[in-house]
Amino acid sequence: MNHLTKQIEPNKTLIHNTAKPESETVTLELRNLAKMFGSGKSQHLAVDHIDLEVKQGEFITILGPSGCGKTTTLRLVAGFENATSGDILLDGNVINEVPANQRPMTMVFQSYALFPHMSVFENIAYGLRINKLSQQMIEEKIEIVVNLMNLVGLEDRMPHQLSGGQQQRVALARALVMEPRLLLFDEPLSNLDAKLRIHMRTEIRRLQQRLGITSLYVTHDQAEAMGLSDRIVVMNNGQIEQVGTPPEIYLKPASAFVADFIGRSNFIKCTVLNRDYDLVSLDFFGETVKLSANGHAFERGDTALIVVRPESVRLNVEDSTLTIPGHIKHAEYLGTYVEYEVELERGHFISITDWNPLSALHAEGAEVQVCFPPEALYVLAE
């Protein structure tokens, strides 16, 4: 445990982490981690045996719907909850038994949790004072984070004299000044208005990249997860559905849940005609398409699920290889894009988003050719 406390020893430079995000050193590891709440009939497995590796300098986001176990996972890492089973490792050492206040981590919350009766300076200084740093050392460190977080001139204000965005920056400064081995965030931007949320998102990403602090971030907001993360962990029902970079998660969803939760998807059930190693031939509205089976062991006659994003489908494209006739059931013009619902065969509907402001508008009832670029079709098991 000695090496853990050593991290928070006084030292002048703030975060001196030189490792790149692509570093292979694992900072945080979760092994078969589980958390059960309640007892008897009201037992609830909030975290259902998850495995995860967070590399040095990496920004990882746990993304999932409300109640899926994100906060519980973060609280287990921070030491605010005890694991029911499994292990948490920091720099290769099991820390299950290390009390929260001795883990070299700081958490940034949604409710900034600033002390209302303390100035900005004292709020930021709080943890350093607990660690008994000298006044000079405290002032030096705070000067660095105050500059970093654009809080210069606000040091003597009280929290109620700050805007929401400023309060959140103070909360971040207070976390950063501790030079944590791991920075934890629990939906830190949820209380901010939409514009400020996007601004702070950029700010957090910039800081994290500049300082190289390993970060574990929790949100239910997919745009936040996409914009911030090196990798995203999609969680559902206490379990991890997929871990991947934002493009991997978006373009190669591991399950229908992921395809539906992140962005929007059309799901088309198709009969398997044939499989040749990893190529599967499918009956797609009467046309035959050959696609990667993505490792699924399909057999002739099985049903496969094709996932296709609404923005990948196009209307009336001359040179398309896979075209199915249909008619516009519903059209909604929204300026930046047009949203169509197209009926292909009786009862088979496809959502299409047209982001091209210059493309022709199609009226409800119009006959159209619906063009599916084969590379935009992704196969899942049903």
Ligand SMILES: Nc1ncnc2c1ncn2[C@@H]1O[C@H](COP(=O)(O)OP(=O)(O)O)[C@@H](O)[C@H]1O
């Ligand atoms: N202290 C607790 N006691 C009992 N159940 C809890 C407790 N904390 C969380 N839960 C339950 O565990 C599940 C996961 O909660 P949580 O981790 O807060 O989800 P999320 O942060 O993804 O919204 C939910 O069903 C929640 O009701």
Ligand SMILES: [Mg+2]
């Ligand atoms: Mg939560």
